[in-house]
Amino acid sequence: MSVIYDNRSRIATRLNQLRTGRRYAQTPPSSLRRVISNIEVLGRDGRGVTAAANFVLAESRERGVVTWAGRVTYRLRLVDGELRLAGKQVLLVNRDQPLPTLAFLI
Numbered sequence: 001m002s003v004i005y006d007n008r009s010r011i012a013t014r015l016n017q018l019r020t021g022r023r024y025a026q027t028p029p030s031s032l033r034r035v036i037s038n039i040e041v042l043g044r045d046g047r048g049v050t051a052a053a054n055f056v057l058a059e060s061r062e063r064g065v066v067t068w069a070g071r072v073t074y075r076l077r078l079v080d081g082e083l084r085l086a087g088k089q090v091l092l093v094n095r096d097q098p099l100p101t102l103a104f105l106i
Helices: 008-020
Strands: 031-045 048-061 064-079 082-092
Touching: 048 082
Parallel strands: none
Antiparallel strands: 031 048, 048 064, 064 082
């Protein structure tokens, strides 16, 4: 199983490195297209919403086109009257198999 756990500090560090122009997630970047379907609200509370959706992602690189598919769950929190992403969990359909690089993920 491939698992990526990042806390807010690590995500902020990676985003800052990416913004400097000295650190790249990919060079050259992949061409990506996503199809999102079966969006559903799983729950609501006073702080926000939990929603989920199915997805198919096509990633085009020099090695060819790779297709990723799975289910994503979002935790959205209400901050100053706006919804903000508080958490994201991606379960790939082939999560029980070895996976190539996930470099396009930030």
